[in-house]
Amino acid sequence: MSENLTASRQWATRLLVSASVVVVLIAPLYLDQFWLQLGFFCFAAAVGTLGLNLLTGIAGLLSLAHGFFLAVGAYAYVFLAGGSEEGISGALVGAGLPSWLAAILAVGVAGFAGLLFSPISGRLRGIYLGVASLALIFIGQHVLHNYESVTGGFYGRDVPTLSLFGFTFAETDPVLMVLGVPFGREERLWYLGAAILLVAYVFARNIVAGRTGRAMQLVRDNEVAASSMGIDVRHYKASAFVLSSIYAGAAGVLIVLALGRAVPDYFGLALSISYLIMVVIGGLGSLPGSVAGAFFVVALPEVLNHYATSLPFLSQPGGDGVSAVQFSEYLYGLLVVAVILFIPRGLAGVFASVRGRAAPRSAPASDGAQLEPQSSERPHLPA
């Protein structure tokens, strides 16, 4: 009986995965630009959230600097792929590399920035690291505003189009028609985002299931125990930071590709906090939760805004009442509080307990081991 249950669960998962693959593949044939662009932002944010969850959920290190590492990836791409040109606030320099190479190098640069932070990230404990990482945001903003020849200063800098072996992620070149639907910039980026999210997810899953992930979780739960098992605590803390900044760099590159212009204001403290919210709402330590959390947090204000005219509790843009963005902020704040108070494993925990409840109640007690842990168990929270 327990085999039946496991088998049916596996089938359900497989069905869900194949259904989402089909939906992702055919969606650009039906959706308009608004939804495609929103979807791409969700994919990009999910990549970033996976990275922060590896750091905060798996390795138990609080970081308010995630937005900084996104900025490093984004601006590294803009600099490496951009040519020397005339910007709004003066001459800009760029390395003029092929854009696909620039994108890969930019992710590496973000990882290197994470490595440079290792004297801090390896040494500091718990909450001190959280506050120390706050410094990176402010230092990053300072550099972005002042190093104008590279970043373009306050007004930012145009983002070069990504092209991969002659295929550009833009409206034309080559002109592409699929089943009578013109595939422009949004359609192309949609597939790029989905593919990178898939790679990022599988990579993260392998890390968590493997030696590195287990070591990180032990460092999170008990540093002393980890040390006595021969785990180099400093090394794993520092590598968690490098890993998460690589993810942040990839997310940063994707996001500026969609934005079309890199501006410093986007990469402020609010961005770091919103990634933390995605991780917490999705569920600390849960990779599917990260994706769900990112989709929820990114999509909510946009969707509410899209339908603001038909939602009576929202004010129109410029009106006096609560705007869609403000409404979403209230909701995030309250959700974060609710998650910490009542549902410590976030959206992931809610799904798990729904699935656990759907299982037949007459199942023998030995089946308990096969079920997803209930949300009432000790939550997997960082120490």
Added chain:
Amino acid sequence: MTYFVELLINGVSIGLIYALIAIGFTVIFKATQVLNFAQGSTLLLGAYVVVQLQERLGFYGAVLAGVAVAAAVAGAIEVFLVRRASTHEHISLAILTLGIDIALATELSRRIGSEVLSFADPWGNRTTAIGPFVVPQARLAAMVVCAVIAVAFFALLKYTSWGIAVRATAEDPEAAALMGINRHRVAATSWALAGGLAAVAGVFMGTAPSPGLTSTANVTALNAFPAAVIGGLDSPGGAVVGGLIVGVVQSLSGGYNDQVSFLGSPLSEVSGYVVMIMILLWRPSGLYGTREMTRV
């Protein structure tokens, strides 16, 4: 030289304001092991209440009301939210306060909008000359009031039974509970005290030479984070030292920004954080923080 001393005086006065906020961080951290990210919006709430009531109650009455509201809200956050959390991990509780901060800050910035909260304080824009140095009176008042409050706070911590209870709880919560100390009361009063201190700091952040508080004052209040961390998160004395360091460094780096223009501007917004990073590299638990030693 005159300019240097004026910058120094200005830095000390800002530093003492940061010190009040940072003392709040440390007393909360000592009593409940929580880093309270909602401190910034508590400060803004206090200031908002003062501005709303100052016409009806007069400035001093409004300040009392603002302090009372901020203290009550901070205490309520501890009693109704933090205490009831299903976890006692530092990071989860810090994120909980972050959630509270988002909700509270959004509501306050919606109400404040693009207005500037300016206080009807008795000092106005007047300045006083101390020898060759010209100092705004509001800054002098800030120095005196903050210094008095800080001294009173240390007396409270050292001599009253409440202070002994806080210190005992910080040392060993279980032993303190066994000695008959009511941990819940210690926690709630510490949070309320920190809220009140934040409200006072908020008022002085908005008086001359500052034109008033905008809805982003809660982010400015984050400058007290480096102050608290430099001193050590569990050391109220360190918070004062940290506050003074951050205040003076900010004031000097702002005042001499033109001489070091290659470092970019405004330097005053990052200098506090840079100093914090340097001090943490040297002492990972701050200057006076308890060093957690574990050897394996």
